[in-house]
Amino acid sequence: MIKKIKNIINKIINFFSTIYILCKIYLYYNIKNRYEAYNILSVYGDDDFFNKPCPEDSSNWKDKLTFKWVERIIFVGFFRAPLNLNDISDLPSSLKVENTAPLLKDIIFNDSTIPLIKHIYSKFLPRNYIATGLFVFVSVFSFITPLILKNFLSYVEKIDEQKHIYIGIIQCFLLFLSSFINMASQQYSYWFGFKTSLEVKGALETIIFEKMTKLSNLSKKNYNIGSMLNLMSVDTDFFQYFFCHYYIEIFLFPIQILSLLGFLIYVIGIAGFVGFLVMLITIPLSSFLGTQISKNLSTSMGYADTRISLTGELINGIKFLKQYAWEKMFCERIEEQRKLQLKYLYIRIIYWVLVQIVTQASSGLVLVSTFTTYTLLGYEVSLEIAFTSITILQNLRRPIESLPDCLHKFISLIASAKRIETFLQSSELQNQPFIHNQSGLNDILIRNINFNWNEHNLKLKNNKNNQNNNQNKRSIILSSGEQFEITNDFTFDGIDIQDDNYDYEKEYKINYNNNEEEENFMTDCLLKIKPLIKDRRLQQQQADYQDLLSINLPPPPSENVDFKAPKGLLTIISGGVRSGKTSLASGLLGEICKAVDKSSPDSVNSILSTIQQPFLQSTSFRENILFGKPMNMERYIKVIEACCLAPDLLAMGEGKDLTEIGERGINLSNGLKHRIQLARALYADSDCYILDEILSSVDPEIANYIFQHCIKGMMKGKTVILVTHQIQFISSADHVVVVDNGVLIQGTYLELLRMGIDFEMILKEKENRIEKQIVQLQEDEDYYEEVEILDFTMNNNNNNNNNNNNNNSNFNGNNKLKRSSISLPKGISIESIISKDFDQTTIEKAKLFVQEDRNKGDPGWIIYKKYIRMGSSISFFIFTCIIYLTSQIILLLSDYWLQSWASHDRLNVSEPTDVHYLLIYLAYIGGFVFTLGVRYLLIAKITFGSAETLHRSLLKSIIRAPLTFFEQNPVGRILNRFGKDISDIDILLLDCFSDVLYCGACLVTSIGIIIYISPYIAIPFVILIAINYIFQLFYNYSVLELKRIQSISRSPVYSLLSEVYNGLTTIRSFGQQERFFNMMKDNININLRVFFYNFAVSRWIGIRVEFLSAIVVLMSALFSIFNDNPGLSALGVTTALGITFNLNWFMRQFGELESRINSVERVQSYISIPKEKETNEDEFIQTGFIWPSRGEIEFKNVEIRYRPNSIATLRNFSMKINAQERIGIIGRSGSGKSTIGMSLFRMIECSSGSILIDGDDISQIDLKRLRSSIGIVPQDPFIFSGSIRLNLDPFDQFTDNEIWEALSKVKLKKMVSTMPMKLESLVQGGDGLTIGNKQLLCLCRAILRNSKIVLFDEATNSIDFQTTRLIKQTIEENFKDCTILTIAHNIDTILDSDKIAIIDEGELIEFDTPLNLIKDSTSRFSKLIKLNNNQKNKLN
Structure with missing residues (x-):
């Protein structure tokens, strides 16, 4: 019996031995000839399995018990090649x-x-x-x-x-x-x-x-x-x-x-x-x-x-x-x-x-x-x-x-x-826009709005209203949780406020056109404005501009404010820093908590908005505009034209509108980001648009083009609510809302003028400053003669005259004026820069994102x-x-x-x-x-x-x-x-x-x-x-x-x-x-x-x-x-x-x-990814303790590409800047202005050419030393989570007195001193600060750094004129001994510069003193002055 058992065991051993040998031979053959053995997969087919149902669902019980149904993936992974997502069934x-x-x-x-x-x-x-x-x-x-x-x-x-x-x-x-x-x-x-x-x-x-x-x-x-x-x-x-x-x-x-x-x-x-x-x-x-x-x-x-x-x-x-x-x-x-x-x-x-x-x-x-x-x-x-x-x-x-x-x-x-x-x-957000279509009037009409910045206060207020107020109210509660402060940016002149029974309606000559609803609405507004005007008038007599810009603790919320936007017309919301413009727009969108009674009328069909910080997806240019909507080529082309995006598409090269955009638009200029989000809203074809500061980030020429062709063009007949501090457009509005200290003052442009809001005076002050600067330039040159461009009363008949034979004394042989910033070159149609086919070659050229490493x-x-x-x-x-x-x-x-x-x-x-x-x-x-x-x-x-x-x-x-x-x-x-x-x-x-x-x-x-x-x-x-x-x-x-x-x-x-x-x-x-x-x-x-x-x-x-x-x-x-x-x-x-x-x-x-x-x-x-170009320590230029000591900058035939195969952003760029010179750099969005600053910090290395500072090639300077030696106020101010001190002095290099002195210079000392923890007060990513305040903090950083070279990269684009004036004043007082580069598209920002550089398509087309450029009526700069003059005449 035992012998039989042993024989059985021996046979079992021999059986397994034979199986092992056969498996070894089979396995060796298939490993050696894996791709030849691919025919084993024919039983499973060679299709894309991504959309095929799970094989487990159709398997019998034996295959489920042994998991045989998953063997296809195992065999594909072994015999064919590395598995990919398409090999995996549903x-x-x-x-x-x-x-x-x-x-x-x-x-x-x-x-x-x-x-x-x-x-x-x-x-x-x-x-x-x-x-x-x-x-x-x-x-x-x-x-x-x-x-x-x-x-x-x-x-x-x-x-x-x-x-x-x-x-x-x-x-x-x-x-x-x-x-x-x-x-x-x-x-x-x-x-x-x-x-x-x-x-x-x-x-x-x-x-x-x-x-x-x-x-x-x-x-x-x-x-x-x-x-x-x-x-x-x-x-x-x-x-x-x-x-x-x-x-x-x-x-x-x-x-x-x-x-x-x-x-x-x-x-x-x-x-x-x-x-x-x-x-x-x-x-x-x-x-x-x-x-x-x-x-x-x-x-x-x-x-x-x-x-x-x-x-x-x-x-x-x-x-x-x-x-x-x-x-x-x-x-x-x-x-x-x-x-x-x-x-x-x-x-x-x-x-x-x-x-x-x-x-x-x-x-x-x-x-x-x-x-x-x-x-x-x-x-x-x-x-x-x-x-x-x-x-x-x-x-x-x-x-x-x-x-x-x-x-x-x-x-x-x-x-x-x-x-x-x-x-x-x-x-949760009650995600219903607070914009309603009032039957009868057909206007957007909201009455008795209550502003509040705290949910707890909201509950107390609602309880009090429920007990003491039997009226049927509708409220918007603004509870973003931010610290909020509103300043007085507007004057109220020409109103006798001593008599409480003063007849405002008669004085303002308001015509209600026999409209009882409108009369009631305006009467309510006037009753609320009357005591506020009195308070503001008394305050204005004692206030100076520094106090107006200071930020205090949040004042008690204003209550029972009315808002109106006529249906199918343009309403502009304007106001000063922290006046609540953006918050009002957010409330209208439903982005801020609100309590609404059940009797609210029906909402309008659709509302679309653009925001101050543009949201762009990490996808193609086209998809960012379509935003999930089906393609309508005819409308798509019109939107591209109306938003002035055609020249930008041309600059994107062979990828055309399929070119991928980096996350948050990191590879785009700020102006282009805003125009893309505007195009997205326009393409969606809404009933109502709320546009928040879309014109502040583009140059005046493009801003005017967008206002005429988009807002007053394709959006005509739509209800448009434009939030802006650019008051030159206010006269074109059908209805104007001024936000001041949480109070809405509104009416037509003429009605607000009768109320004492003098828009023309503010614009005149701005233009007088330009004129004064030009006169000063003339006096400095010891040259005063009649120059056609200085006639600020001239008509703008030649405003659109594009002279292609522009000469500049500083550019011998360059007799060609670059193309207009708002049109395509002759012979190029907009259809030719839009991709019709999705061929693989075009898609590859359009790619920005790399696939994740695997x-x-x-x-x-x-x-x-x-x-x-x-x-x-x-x-x-x-x-x-x-x-x-x-x-x-x-x-x-x-x-x-x-x-x-x-x-x-x-x-x-x-x-x-x-x-x-x-x-x-x-x-x-x-x-x-x-x-x-x-x-x-x-x-x-x-x-x-x-x-x-x-x-x-x-x-x-x-x-x-x-x-x-x-x-x-x-x-x-x-x-x-x-x-x-x-x-x-x-x-x-x-x-x-x-x-x-x-x-x-x-x-x-x-x-x-x-x-x-x-x-x-x-x-x-x-x-x-x-x-x-x-x-x-x-x-x-x-x-x-x-x-x-x-x-x-x-x-x-x-x-x-x-x-x-x-x-x-x-x-x-x-x-x-x-x-x-x-x-x-x-x-x-x-x-x-x-x-x-x-x-x-x-x-x-x-x-x-x-x-x-x-x-x-x-x-x-x-x-x-x-x-x-x-x-x-x-x-x-x-x-x-x-x-x-x-x-x-x-x-x-x-x-x-x-x-x-x-x-x-x-x-x-990720540890092994390429690093920024480092210079070997032995190759460092041995700079002195103070470097740069003079601040001289020279660009020598610089060429810069963001990617190896992309179009050069700067081409053959040469420019010499002497020590302590103030250089203004202007150009259309995407022309290469910001790339100059990027190259100066070696954020992008030069493809060819060199950049010298004080005669030293910056490519041979230690990166940390280079970047820490140059001051900057960026176009998108970034405030990190942490204290005020951390945002100004992260390395504890300065004393408290030095920090307070710098804050005082930018008029933020009062704001910070009223905060509970002073310099240690936390600002979570800049929450509670306006863009203007963020820019002032960035300016404060530059003052503390005390660099010989300071770059202002479109630092005043998104802030109002008065804050811009403050920044200019601070620069003049604190950077006298510095070399200043100011990148801008607002003329008044750079007019007082020693020289002005005009950039177009990555090339320097004009570089001279402002006066010389103004005297040359064919120069690009003189044309920009004319455009500014045209806007002034229109307001008048």
Whole structure:
């Protein structure tokens, strides 16, 4: 009988050997000729699978059990080439967010009293009854294997005469089946649990995004982009991980533990109860440690939020940081938050090590206490008792080790749930525009508006109104949360305010045209204006201009103000700094919280707006204009012409209107950004337009063109509300609203003049200043004669005369005037610069963004080596591995000693006593616990050090990256590295590395002891390892690419989140929330799709490895039948059963490790990006302590390109600027003006030519030294989150007195002194400050820097005339000894310059003194003067 069994075993071995050889030959052939072997895929077809349904849905039950339905992806990944997204089929419909989000959406938004976790359990648990049933089955089945083993060990202990071989074989196969069914069931439970986790993750991400689109402005201030990214990534990942593994097990683990302990008591008697008491001690200890882990993790996440927010601010303001040379300061701020985060992560690691020691040692301690008690009670430890107990404890290992982790994850989940719940309960914007069509009048008419800047005040006011006011009022509440101050910018002359009964209607000669409604409206306005005029009149008699610009604490809100905008006509809203113009526009749009009664009339059909900070998507020029609307070529062309975009399209080269725009329009001029958003609004063809400061960022010629062709042209017949401080256009308005101290004063232009608002006087003051400057220039030249252009009363008949033969004395041979800034050159039609076809060549030329880097193939040891070296050294890691292996050898020796104890002959007096065996066993367990603590401390040191180094290196790499990197990579993509990837490196890699080393050590020692016990088993072991290798080879090629695609698929989610967050006002104005919501759902579904197939491939390999592991158990059991040493046989089988669990856990955690190491790979790819051109230290020009000392600048044949193949922005540009000269630089939007400043700071390196400062080539000057030596006031003032002091003096270089003196010079001292914390007052990104105030703070920076060269880059474009006058006055007083470059498009800004440079198409076409250019009637500059004169005549 025994011979027959041996023959059968030999045949099995030969069979597997043959299979191995055939597989090896087949595999070799296909690897060598992988692309020739591609025909294997023909069975699956060669189509695009992206839109094909999930193959699981159409698979039979056998394919579902074996996961055969996912083999197409595995074979494609191995035989063809690296997988791409098109190889991945669709997500099952049940997992799509369209079907999962409504489960949470309804109950969360309607009932916020029920906890979020309870919501999820109530909705998703019933949907996944299969997963629940499988988890229960696995728990129950965990009793079967120890019971079968108990009977098998009883069989092994019998003497040969009492054994029946067939019984032993049957029990061997029962062990095989019980092991395989148990572990396979776990695979299926993971699979269905994973599906649940995807449903939860997708639903949460969807409702978080939807909620974000509804946030009020006050709520938005509480949730910056860093917080939003953490909610969408880290917090939802906690839910995914928990619901993937623990959402059922958290209830089953305690039951499973108690049941197995009961079984242990059944096997070993009362001694098992002692083990149970030890277990009771370790569980609360582990729970306490887990709570501490969660507490410190939660605290670290708070600092991570701040860190990511600061990082986002750094990326958004990188241009300004580089210009100010403040990168170091911002890095220090981020590193400070990082250190605080790491401090709590370090504490978390200490608790984590203690948890690992307690949980890992608990099974040994339970065993020791059990056997000690069993021995002291006088019982003998037999093989059946010992190894059945060991098997029970092995089954107990997972629930015991996992329960604290499960509780820890649950506590962390509660923290994340609270964060999400708090966010979901934030106040929402009542997203209904407060513009209504009043029946009868057909005008936009709002009466009794109440302004308030605090929601609490709003509630008190509403309560008071409800009690004391029975009138039916309608209110707009402006509650942006910003500090708000309104100044008096307008005078009220010619009104006798002494008589309270003065007849205003008669004095103003207002004609109501027999319109009773209008008469009532204007009467109400006059009654409210009357006392206000009196107050303002008294104030004006004592106020000077400095007081008017100061910012005080917010005054009491003005109430019961009326607003009117005639339907189909142009209404202009004007006012001074902080008067509330923009806030009023936001209120009309519904962007500020409002309380409206139910009797409001019907709204107009549609309202569109443009905002001061343009929102541009990271897509093509065309898509930014269409904004989700279908293409109407005829209207599209008209819009391009009306918004003066044709010349810009021509400059974009072969990409035409398909040219991609950088995120936030980073690669565009400010004027072009505003015109694109204006074109977007115009193309949408709305009933009503609200335009906020669209004319301030373009030159006068374009501004006039847009006003005539767009606002008065294509928008004619529409209701247009134009918010502007450019009063030269006011006379063309049909209705004017002046905002002054929160009060709306309105009427026609003539009516407001009769009220005492003298627009003409303000404009005259501006023009008189120009005339005075020209006269001064003439006197300086000692030359005074009649010059035609100085006649400010002349008509503008020649205003459109484009002379193409312009001569300039400073440009010999240049007799060609460049094309008009508002028209195309002759012979070029607008149709020719618009792409008709989407051919691949045009698309490639139009691309700006680069695809996210994706490594291909197995990263191998290289990425692991880089990661380890960042935290320690290779030798230190090898030592750590040896400690892991040593601890498991000690544990295995304890099991070996236990079998010796159970097998020794107690009747032989020469044998050691049970006490001796017990003491040695205790020594083994003590050694194991010691090495346990050492190994976890060592691996924690490696991972913690690597995490610290990776973040530091990533941050340094980002701040040293050239500006083009930020143009080509969306903010969300970059923040993904600092958010999700760094979070994985900080937290998850420690667990993954530790588990892989632990399971690997277990497998090595287990296989070693099995082969030692039964050497013949090495043969089937080799075969099984070979088969496993084949499976792994197929698996690795696919899973690595899937994990990379999975990481990349996250970036569009975060990029869109960041984009929508920054453009909420525009998106809501255009009613595009649904479109962006659908885009986000698509992005989330794609991300979940990759998750789904990645996990499916892991289950494919998992179920096969489980089968191979069960075969190992079968082989070990079969060989043990014929072993003469029952003790070793029992040890071999028990160890083989442990291999099943360890191999399964190893596969799971190794896959997790490879997934997380991809984060290291992604971070590493950003660490190695090209850096800004650095000059070697030896090549530095040795400058003096004070450099530059004179301030001379010379451009020598400079050519600059933003990209290698793009059109040159500056071409053959030469210009010499003497020390202390003031140079005015003007030109149309996109002409290259700002590029001059960019090149001066080396933000863009010269393609050819050179730039000299004081005779030194700046390319040979250290970047930090160069940038810190030049002052700048940028066109888009950027205020960082932090204190006033930090924004002015980040390196603490100046005393308080010096800072206060600089603030006094820019007239901001009063504003800052009234703030609660003075210089330490926080300004969160400039909230509560007007653009004018931000510019004054930037001017204050330049004063403190005291540079010899100062650049003013269109610094006065978006501010009113009076603030501009203040800035000019400050420049004249504080920069007398400096070389000043002023880039502008307003004539009065640069007229007092020593020389004026005219730039067009990247070339210098005029460069001379203002007087010489004015005398030349054919010069471009003289034509601009004429245009300015035309506007003045029109106002008159």
